[in-house]
Amino acid sequence: MVGQECGRAIWDALRDEQERLEDVAILRLFEEEGQRAQEFSVEAAGLYLDYSKNHISQAGLQQLLQLAEHCELPQKISALFNGERINRTEDRAVLHTALRDRSGRRVMIDGDDACALATQERNRMLAFADDIHSGRRLGATGKRLNTVVNIGIGGSDLGPVMVVEALRPYWLNGRRSFFVSNVDGQHLLDTLEQVDVETTLFIVASKTFTTQETMTNARSALDWFLSNGGSEEGVRDHFVALSTNVQAVQEFGIAPQCTFGFWDWVGGRYSLWSSIGLSIALGVGRENFLGLLDGAFAMDEHFRGTDMQDNMPVLMALVGVWNRNLEDIAVHAILPYDQHLHRLPAYLQQADMESNGKSVCVNGEWSSLSTGPVIFGEAGTNGQHAFYQLLHQGTDKVSCDFIGAVNSQRELGDHHPKLLANLLAQPRALMCGKPLAEATRELLAEGLDTAAADTLAPHKVFDGDRPSNTLLMDRLTPQTLGALIALYEHKIFVQGVIWGINSFDQWGVELGKQLAGEILPRISAPADCQHPKLDPSTEQLLTWIRDRR
Ligand SMILES: O=P(O)(O)OC[C@H]1O[C@](O)(CO)[C@@H](O)[C@@H]1O
Numbered sequence: 001m002v003g004q005e006c007g008r009a010i011w012d013a014l015r016d017e018q019e020r021l022e023d024v025a026i027l028r029l030f031e032e033e034g035q036r037a038q039e040f041s042v043e044a045a046g047l048y049l050d051y052s053k054n055h056i057s058q059a060g061l062q063q064l065l066q067l068a069e070h071c072e073l074p075q076k077i078s079a080l081f082n083g084e085r086i087n088r089t090e091d092r093a094v095l096h097t098a099l100r101d102r103s104g105r106r107v108m109i110d111g112d113d114a115c116a117l118a119t120q121e122r123n124r125m126l127a128f129a130d131d132i133h134s135g136r137r138l139g140a141t142g143k144r145l146n147t148v149v150n151i152g153i154g155g156s157d158l159g160p161v162m163v164v165e166a167l168r169p170y171w172l173n174g175r176r177s178f179f180v181s182n183v184d185g186q187h188l189l190d191t192l193e194q195v196d197v198e199t200t201l202f203i204v205a206s207k208t209f210t211t212q213e214t215m216t217n218a219r220s221a222l223d224w225f226l227s228n229g230g231s232e233e234g235v236r237d238h239f240v241a242l243s244t245n246v247q248a249v250q251e252f253g254i255a256p257q258c259t260f261g262f263w264d265w266v267g268g269r270y271s272l273w274s275s276i277g278l279s280i281a282l283g284v285g286r287e288n289f290l291g292l293l294d295g296a297f298a299m300d301e302h303f304r305g306t307d308m309q310d311n312m313p314v315l316m317a318l319v320g321v322w323n324r325n326l327e328d329i330a331v332h333a334i335l336p337y338d339q340h341l342h343r344l345p346a347y348l349q350q351a352d353m354e355s356n357g358k359s360v361c362v363n364g365e366w367s368s369l370s371t372g373p374v375i376f377g378e379a380g381t382n383g384q385h386a387f388y389q390l391l392h393q394g395t396d397k398v399s400c401d402f403i404g405a406v407n408s409q410r411e412l413g414d415h416h417p418k419l420l421a422n423l424l425a426q427p428r429a430l431m432c433g434k435p436l437a438e439a440t441r442e443l444l445a446e447g448l449d450t451a452a453a454d455t456l457a458p459h460k461v462f463d464g465d466r467p468s469n470t471l472l473m474d475r476l477t478p479q480t481l482g483a484l485i486a487l488y489e490h491k492i493f494v495q496g497v498i499w500g501i502n503s504f505d506q507w508g509v510e511l512g513k514q515l516a517g518e519i520l521p522r523i524s525a526p527a528d529c530q531h532p533k534l535d536p537s538t539e540q541l542l543t544w545i546r547d548r549r
Pocket of ligand 1: 268509
């Protein structure tokens, strides 16, 4: 069998296997597949993944591996790392991996070595951070720049803020980091209230340097600087830019020596490893920034060099495909049992949903498969007291990633064992559930009479068989964090390959931007002005707004 026919046959076999498993609980699979716990776990780059609590059999997994082969995954992994222009709709290579490859390997792109370019710019950026740390570079009035306000949104915000929060114990003494993203002026105002004009460095982070939110915030920050004692000459000491658009940066008034660049082969949501990571380097220092890159590189090496059946990102992706396409689970929860990873769900929302929330395949045809799930999440245990009710008893299943460190970055009494106990209990509860008979027995043991126990028991039933992964590391460090982020990046890429979509464009964000541009002039314009009519609902909302402004 070749081509499409072969692909169809694999999908048919997968559906047959899923049907067979409908009456087979995950716990039964542990009995049928004696070594399941060992076989369905993998270790790489300081991370340990147990995916045995998914409702998938060894046979199902083997079929998925065949599917990956059929989709030419190994060739596509090579194409990714070798800088082929796999982002077809934007005609770009996708080389965030080159940003963390410090091995001396060359990856040629348009006649240049991407790794060398990355090293050169990283060295400039890190030297700048060193100068700020050592006091060689000061604010305009001679004071140390101990405060950073990163102005960016999406990939120019979520990665840096997530990493800075995750590496809190690594913060250099006395440094303060703020992140402003929302065009809601309150975000900037609330931040400016907390900073001192003489000691603050503003980082304007935008790949395109055209993004409405970022440019609006940057202009307002500049106005604030100038009207709060900052001088025109002082701008060069207090404003830097991170961008691929050097010309727009210059037009804004930031000089080339205060600009750190990157390239169109770095996608926004994959850019924290580039100059976009300046706020990270300023927060945690050169060594820890490099440690982050090294952790990601270790995962890259595992991903490109390991057979698919032992390859962590591949396995995680395939299990995700099983949950999405065979079990029809449309929502995936990211549940880090680590307070310092509290921004990881938000980061992965962009990484996953902007990458794989697509309906059209690379070949331009509508996808016949469901693609990326809805991603949401919250730091454990907070989520437990908010939405886990639905995870355990809701009508729709949600697949989950439980993530945690064996040793806390900061131990306090018996807090961490309690956190770990919850981390292990939740996936176990989701898988094992609690049948009606057991619920009834417990109620009778509590002293309820039979009628009362029978009435209440159905509410205490957990149907179980709800799938999850558990992802552990020894400790959350720059290295393990780097590996964790790279793991998800590659997982998302593999799923895009299986679904036949381009994970590296984001056309779906354009229409809203375009319409906001059309609506903006109407917010304060009188109702009878010459604009063409919008839909009745939007017109009505505009009237309500205008009447109150
Ligand atoms: O870095 P920029 O160009 O300001 O873009 C910010 C974000 O906007 C998007 O283009 C779309 O929302 C993201 O992909 C990107 O991360």
